[in-house]
Amino acid sequence: MSQQKSRLNIKMVPVQSHAIVPDRDADKSPILECHHLGIDFGGLTAVNNFNLMIGRTEIAGLIGPNGAGKTTVFNMLTKVYQPTRGSILLDGRDTSKLSTAQVSRLGIARTFQNIRLFKDLTVLDNVLVGLHDEMDYRLPSAIFRLPDFWRGERIARERARELLSIFDMQDMADAKAGSLPYGAQRRLEIVRALATNPSLLLLDEPAAGMNPSETSELMDNIVKIRDLFHIAIMLIEHDMNLVMGICEGICVLNFGEVIAKGTPDEIKSNPVVIEAYLGKKDKKEEA
Amino acid sequence: MKNLKPHTKHNIVTFAGLALVWIIVSVMRGQGVLGRSTTGLLVPICCYVVMALSLNLTVGIMGELSLGHAGFMGIGAFSGIIASQSLLNIIPSVPLRLITAMLVGAIFAGIFGFLIGIPVLRLRGDYLAIVTLAFGEIIKELITCLLVGVDEHGLHMIFNYRGLKNVDDLGLSPTGQVIIKGAQGATGTQPIASFTAGMLLIMVTLFIILNLIYSRTGRAIMAIRDNRIAAESVGIDITKHKMIAFVMSAAMAGAAGALYGLNYSNLVAAKFDFNTSILVLVFVVLGGLGNMRGSIIAAVLLYVLPEALRGMHDYRMLIYAIVLIVVMLTTNSPVARNLFSRWFRFGKKGEEDA
Numbered sequence: 128m129s130q131q132k133s134r135l136n137i138k139m140v141p142v143q144s145h146a147i148v149p150d151r152d153a154d155k156s157p158i159l160e161c162h163h164l165g166i167d168f169g170g171l172t173a174v175n176n177f178n179l180m181i182g183r184t185e186i187a188g189l190i191g192p193n194g195a196g197k198t199t200v201f202n203m204l205t206k207v208y209q210p211t212r213g214s215i216l217l218d219g220r221d222t223s224k225l226s227t228a229q230v231s232r233l234g235i236a237r238t239f240q241n242i243r244l245f246k247d248l249t250v251l252d253n254v255l256v257g258l259h260d261e262m263d264y265r266l267p268s269a270i271f272r273l274p275d276f277w278r279g280e281r282i283a284r285e286r287a288r289e290l291l292s293i294f295d296m297q298d299m300a301d302a303k304a305g306s307l308p309y310g311a312q313r314r315l316e317i318v319r320a321l322a323t324n325p326s327l328l329l330l331d332e333p334a335a336g337m338n339p340s341e342t343s344e345l346m347d348n349i350v351k352i353r354d355l356f357h358i359a360i361m362l363i364e365h366d367m368n369l370v371m372g373i374c375e376g377i378c379v380l381n382f383g384e385v386i387a388k389g390t391p392d393e394i395k396s397n398p399v400v401i402e403a404y405l406g407k408k409d410k411k412e413e414a
Numbered sequence: 415m416k417n418l419k420p421h422t423k424h425n426i427v428t429f430a431g432l433a434l435v436w437i438i439v440s441v442m443r444g445q446g447v448l449g450r451s452t453t454g455l456l457v458p459i460c461c462y463v464v465m466a467l468s469l470n471l472t473v474g475i476m477g478e479l480s481l482g483h484a485g486f487m488g489i490g491a492f493s494g495i496i497a498s499q500s501l502l503n504i505i506p507s508v509p510l511r512l513i514t515a516m517l518v519g520a521i522f523a524g525i526f527g528f529l530i531g532i533p534v535l536r537l538r539g540d541y542l543a544i545v546t547l548a549f550g551e552i553i554k555e556l557i558t559c560l561l562v563g564v565d566e567h568g569l570h571m572i573f574n575y576r577g578l579k580n581v582d583d584l585g586l587s588p589t590g591q592v593i594i595k596g597a598q599g600a601t602g603t604q605p606i607a608s609f610t611a612g613m614l615l616i617m618v619t620l621f622i623i624l625n626l627i628y629s630r631t632g633r634a635i636m637a638i639r640d641n642r643i644a645a646e647s648v649g650i651d652i653t654k655h656k657m658i659a660f661v662m663s664a665a666m667a668g669a670a671g672a673l674y675g676l677n678y679s680n681l682v683a684a685k686f687d688f689n690t691s692i693l694v695l696v697f698v699v700l701g702g703l704g705n706m707r708g709s710i711i712a713a714v715l716l717y718v719l720p721e722a723l724r725g726m727h728d729y730r731m732l733i734y735a736i737v738l739i740v741v742m743l744t745t746n747s748p749v750a751r752n753l754f755s756r757w758f759r760f761g762k763k764g765e766e767d768a
Contacts, residue, residue: 205647207643207646207647226646227643227646227647228646228649228650228651228652229649231646231647231648231649232649236647236648237647239643239644239647243641243643243644243647244640244641244644245636245637245640245641245644245645246640246641247636247639247640247704248633248636248637248640252633252636253637255630255633256633256634256637256645256648256650257648259630259633259634259648259649259650260649262630264629264630266626266629266631266658269625269626269629269630269631269632270621270622270625270626270629271625272625276629279630280629280630283630319644319648320647320648322648323648323649
């Protein structure tokens with residue numbers, strides 16, 4: 128296979144115009160649409176022509192080799208980076224003029240590859256920060272401890288404990304977030320993200336640093352969250368067992384470009400994906 | 415409500431301690447145990463406690479180093495003096511006038527806090543510290559340019575930025591009275607500050623700060639301190655919450671300044687310079703960042719210490735410096751911390767709070 132031909136081959140891969148929307152979402156509009164999304168850092172194009180649609184209760188995977196631009200896509204979706212090109216629609220609404228905080232209020236929640244908890248706050252307080260907008264009392268009510276403060280706090284605290292109980296973390300509520308073991312910190316990040324009442328949850332390498340039994344527990348939990356909250360989940364992950372096990376649609380990114388989209392089975396057998404991960408066969412080997 | 419228990423209990427103990435100190439000091443004054451010089455220290459101590467508490471809101475809770483806190487105290491002091499002196503006949507009741515002056519001081523310092531906050535809060539870390547330092551000095555210089563007087567027609571004010579004008583240019587009527595004479599500062603102020611007002615101000619400040627911290631706003635502010643990006647990602651408006659903390663901190667410093675200003679018949683703006691900012695910062699850092707009880711204790715002890723060491727003459731500041739270093743070292747060493755927590759149970763609780 129000559130160099131030229133293989134390059135041609137990439138372009139010929141059938142990249143579907145839409146993601147694999149699961150049957151139950153088929154007749155509904157997608158929760159997330161990205162059209163020709165791209166970002167440049169100086170002269171370097173980090174992500175280019177990224178098109179994606181995610182169904183309302185879909186679990187989608189975003190995979191690719193290191194440095195492919197996966198986290199950059201998350202940062203564009205949450206407006207940590209402002210995309211250079213293209214548009215993002217959440218539930219049909221354009222997010223191009225919104226800030227990170229506004230996008231969060233619109234319904235995109237995320238976790239981070241390197242855990243970002245509020246370390247000096249308690250576990251419960253971390254979740255309560257996520258519930259910030261669920262409480263509607265104003266500052267004077269808080270300072271003078273008016274009845275609507277107590278009501279708002281009580282409801283939020285009950286809700287926070289309920290959310291923590293999803294991961295059996297209610298007993299840790301009063302511990303400092305920074306003192307939790309690694310796995311619990313990852314789970315707390317997910318709980319905090321869920322507290323913002325999202326319609327799309329972005330998980331950036333949720334299984335990083337976990338052993339196989341923790342990972343399988345996490346897989347169950349991700350599916351459980353989808354079924355419980357009826358939200359879409361998009362995850363970046365290098366653990367192929369997890370990705371192939373729970374994702375309904377997978378998007379493969381390499382050098383900032385989408386090289387393949389499809390169901391886990393399609394991705395597994397896609398030669399371009401295999402090439403991106405393992406490198407292409409040597410000329411001599413071919414001969 | 416039961417969920418708030420640990421904080422509430424801790425806070426009630428703090429307030430009870432303050433009330434106890436108040437009673438003890440009042441009784442001692444009544445008995446004549448306290449000397450004149452000690453009595454004279456009471457109001458400034460209260461002012462510096464409030465300064466430390468309010469700065470702790472910026473440094474400990476918001477997590478940004480502000481080096482211009484004395485500037486807000488200065489604004490509060492001089493606007494409080496102007497308010498008090500110009501309302502001399504309108505509000506004859508001293509307590510009422512004092513409260514009005516402190517409110518005016520707080521409002522003006524709050525307004526300046528907001529205006530300064532707009533550019534300053536875009537910065538972070540060292541840069542923010544440097545810019546607040548600059549603004550603190552600017553405020554001091556601006557006050558030095560002020561000429562203010564009052565007569566039956568109302569307030570007369572000149573901003574003497576070229577230094578060419580003097581008190582006569584105010585155009586006061588013969589019955590008029592000069593309140594601020596530029597670089598000479600405020601002269602002839604009727605000192606109306608009292609220890610009672612100081613203790614009340616401490617309690618009100620503490621009440622506001624603690625209730626702020628244990629609310630959604632306070633949690634948002636601390637979340638920004640711990641991780642700005644994560645706070646933003648859960649929908650927290652960074653600028654708004656930083657501004658709330660900064661303005662509240664400035665306003666409380668303004669109230670403390672008004673009380674301070676009304677404790678003396680003469681006051682110069684040079685009092686509110688960089689050194690005062692650093693002095694208050696030392697109280698905050700020594701008391702523990704975010705630890706309100708620690709701020710109170712540190713402010714009292716460190717304000718009294720140099721006065722208590724007056725007998726040492728030339729060695730006074732040397733000993734003061736050594737004490738500072740020793741306290742810093744011991745409070746940071748785990749061994750010493752354990753020792754302290756065994757000696758005083760409250761010390762340990764304070765650390766947990768920090």
